[in-house]
Amino acid sequence: MQLDQRFTQAWATQSAWLNLLRPLSGLYGLAISCRRYLYEQKILKSYRAPVPVMVIGNITVGGSGKTPLIIELVNFLHYFGLNVAVISRGYGGQGPFPRIVEDDDTPDNVGDEPVLIVQQTGVMMAVSPNRQQAIELILQHTIPDLILSDDGLQHLALQRDLEWIVLDVDRGLGNQQLLPAGFLREPASRLQTATVIEHGKAAQTDLTMQLESCALLPLITTTKAGTAKTGLNPRPQAGARVHAVAGIGVPQRFFNSLKELGFELIEHAFPDHHDYQxxxxxxxxxxPIIITSKDAVKIQRFAHLLPEKDIWILPVQAQLSKACYELLLQQLKDLNIGIPNLDKA
Incomplete structure (x- = not known):
């Protein structure tokens, strides 16, 4: 078991040995407090983009449903006629950076999540560990009404106008300890400074998000000879025994979705952003093998080498409460962002 998986398991079970790491968590907390103070006092410089910026992030290690939320927000804002762009660190991509994500880009170049976001929205997206460079590259091509930052909540070098924090309420905050004794990137008090979208069945506020499973899709693989489907057999039905493969922040969420659909699983969990072979x-x-949409953008590169495999994708779509959409439109109005097709609301 890899080190990150050991910690993930320990956080999930709140293992007693994590208490030994609390002094390190104290130092980590002191470091992030000092860093925030230096930015607030303008001792460390931060970048203010000439257009509004909205950061979508979380305060925990592991997946919270952030990518499906970004996809839903981009499609929602496109529906209302807004010119939206997205920036990302491009985790897992080798660059060179900064770069605009093109249709033929691969996760090796720009990271898996940017490929997925562009595939499902067609949005202009730039990736770079330096968010300022990513924004400036976008501005060379268009002047968007709003830029969404995929993650970057802790990237204080980038000033922002809006912050939405996705909170997995089913997973909770664990022992509420900062890294490494717990899985918090920032103290729980950080939730009081931003808009919190509660993701999960245990949500208790009006601002909620659920991930809705869609119909299984066959994995499409591209070769020099053209495109081909790997899922040539009939679509697996409830009751079928399948291999469930997930390399996301919280694989168990994906496995639970398949169980709710009635599948009998052989579970294969991989680290987040796993480089599949x-x-x-x-x-x-x-x-049959069922994978996530995020993993599909990597597996499709070599799926033609596995012609005997029956590979299917379980897409998910973020379903937001009405209050989320209403709040977003009001927040945009407060930023003086004109909404061309507001009559569609």
């Missing part, structure tokens, strides 16, 4: 799908039992 054909051998990762070389299972002894020749059963």
């Amino acid at each position: 054909p051998s990762d799908l070389d299972f002894d039992e020749h059963l």
